[in-house]
Amino acid sequence: MTRPTETPRRTPLSTERVLRAAVALADTIGIEALSMRRLSQELGVVPMALYKHVAHKEELLDGMVDAVVGEIDPPRSGAQGMTAVRGRILSARRVLSRHPWASRVIESRTAPTPALLAYMDSMIGMFRADGYSVDLTHHAMHALGSRLLGFSQELFDQSPDVDPGVREAGLRAMATAYPHVVEIAVRADHDGRSVVGQGCDDQFEFEFSLDLLLDGFERLRARGWRSTG
Template sequence: MTRLNRDRVLHAAVALADTAGIEALSMRKLAQELGVVPMALYKHVANKEELLDGMVDVVVGEIDPPDPIDVDWRTRVRRRILSARRALLRHPWASRAIESRTAPTPVTLGYMDSTIGMLRAGGMSVDLTHHVMHALGSRMFGFAQELYAAPPAPDPHAQAAALRSMAGAYPHFVEIALRAEHDGGSVVGPGCDDQFEFEFSLDLLLDGFERLRAQGWTSTGAA
């Protein structure tokens, strides 16, 4: 049998969360999956919080490395963030795990540091880069915090009736809801294409960052 080590524990935990969900993850269940007693795990992770930290590092470690320095900053950052999104989509539980961490993990810090490096190499000031990182927020890791998660798709006839009943009080909301194409798996909302919405927002941000960089923008208003 393969010897138990930290890497094996973390990858087994990721696989368990992928198949059963993060809610099903426990030290006891993980020990069962690995065929060991629970106490054996504590030689490699001190507790469940450290386990989750390590799982986040595994996922973030799947993000592609940056493009060569001769690629323009916008393309480098965009490709890296879309790689992060692919990693997060492979592990649907990971966004909640990342949000739950109270401090960046080592691999997460490395990813953030390299993103800052790409921005700085692209000619952004420390001041602008600081605000860019805030503006990107969780999008840097491939997910966006939406206002409301989409409920299970209702019966189309019931949905149409519900929208008709809302039209008088909320005409603009209903107009948008009726205009959108339907994507039953969307987390943004019924009728939204998650990938399109993610890239649309990301491109708006990147274009705005480039305009500010070209203008020599500073947070004090002095170029």
């Protein structure tokens, strides 16, 4: 007697599975193309099945942010002070480089998500444990801004895909009116893949700024700086 073929059991849908799939899908197709319908197709379920786990698109995005922030490494064992802070921030940068859409979604949130709050609380705790006052830590958080999460908003966000001839003509036209801007723009130590400016080394520029800030914080802490008095 032939036994009926068993239907493979479908992996149960869960909030974690929905969020993991949403992150992977955004990595593949971009955050703009992500929709509840597209995600349901990816998971092989009807769209209504998703709403048992995320109430709407904004809640999905909040969950995706928390999933990404959850990938940031914890403080490195044995690391202390600004060395530990630096290592954690650079871990955040590596995570966000794997998910290029994430910084835009983080900036679009009207309130910090639970994982973001936990990360910020942990980072503030690292400053406090190193002897920073509440006052100086408060100002350090403002100075670091989005660098705490490994990204920064640059003054000029130029496309690296501009035709070299067009760029050169534009620089020549600007040279008389804006000589100092052009002087910086034609620097030779540039990387054509940059998003900071035409050819700047993104990682170097990020670490350069981060180290300036962390070194400055240390000097202020050592002299007992206060914002008043």
